[in-house]
Structure formats: structure tokens, C-alpha cells
Amino acid sequence: MVTEQNAVLADMGTASWSAEDGTAYEVALEGISHVVGAYSGLIARAKKAGDIGRVAELAAAQGAWAARRKSLIPEDRAGVDTVTGESAQMLKQLRGAR
Numbered sequence: 001m002v003t004e005q006n007a008v009l010a011d012m013g014t015a016s017w018s019a020e021d022g023t024a025y026e027v028a029l030e031g032i033s034h035v036v037g038a039y040s041g042l043i044a045r046a047k048k049a050g051d052i053g054r055v056a057e058l059a060a061a062q063g064a065w066a067a068r069r070k071s072l073i074p075e076d077r078a079g080v081d082t083v084t085g086e087s088a089q090m091l092k093q094l095r096g097a098r
Contacts, residue, residue, distance in 0.1 A: 025073075025080050032068060032087055036062055039062035039094065040062070
């Protein structure tokens with residue numbers, strides 16, 4: 001019996017990465033999201049302080065992290081692991097800047 005859900009899934013094919021690689025990829029994406037969010041808080045604080053130069057600097061860095069999110073792929077496990085480590089370090093740094 002074909003259900004609506006089955007019909008959608010039927011055209012998806014199979015993943016070209018392992019379940020572990022998929023999980024690592026999701027963790028990396030979550031790390032990037034936390035970094036982007038941390039930048040949002042710092043940007044808001046810089047705007048409130050009227051520090052336009054700092055706003056521009058932070059927004060550029062935030063944009064670079066957002067771009068990494070778009071370019072990351074689950075098949076690139078080394079890149080995924082690198083992003084996970086770098087996002088953890090960046091979060092420590094950004095949280096210290098508060």
C-alpha cells in the first residue's frame with residue numbers, strides 16, 4: 001500500500017554517508033547555529049552601544065559562519081569534525097566576550 005509518506009520517501013534514494021557521519025554532520029550544524037546565535041547577541045549589544053564598526057565586524061564573522069553551514073556536507077567527515085571543534089572553541093571565545 002502506497003501512502004503519501006511512502007510516495008515522498010520513495011524518490012529520496014539512499015544516503016551516501018553512514019549513520020555516524022550523518023549524526024556528526026547534525027552536531028556540526030548545531031554548533032554552527034550556536035555560533036551564529038552568539039554573534040547575534042554580540043551584534044545586538046554593539047548596536048545598543050552605537051559601535052557601528054564592531055557591528056560590521058561581528059556581522060561579517062557571523063556571515064562567514066552561516067556560509068560554512070551552507071557549504072558543509074555529510075560526506076566530508078574531516079570537514080565536519082573540523083567545524084565541530086572550531087565551533088566549540090569559537091563558542092568559548094564568544095561567550096567570554098559577553
